[in-house]
Amino acid sequence: MAWKCGIDGCGREFEAVEETIVHQTEDHERHECKVCGTIVPDGFFAIRHAFDEHRRAEFMRAYDADSSDVREREDVKEAIESEADLQVVVDRLDENGAL
């Protein structure tokens, strides 16, 4: 199964989910959380931040999102968290000096 970068129609595909997250972190602009203003890498880390740190209602209000937007992001987050070895991602970013 190929993983596709879903940021702004980027569409690049990767064989490993870890590579996708490294790509999102290194090749895309950082994202400013609309709820609290924290700067986070776009893509998976932005989604994880939004749902680990904030309530769904806050997310929906700040992003003008509806419940299907929320469900879509929660599905992505779950799929990645069950598949990805985040330590591999962190190690790689560390090696590349991206953290």
Ligand SMILES: [Zn+2]
């Ligand atoms: Zn991308």
Ligand SMILES: [Zn+2]
């Ligand atoms: Zn936030």
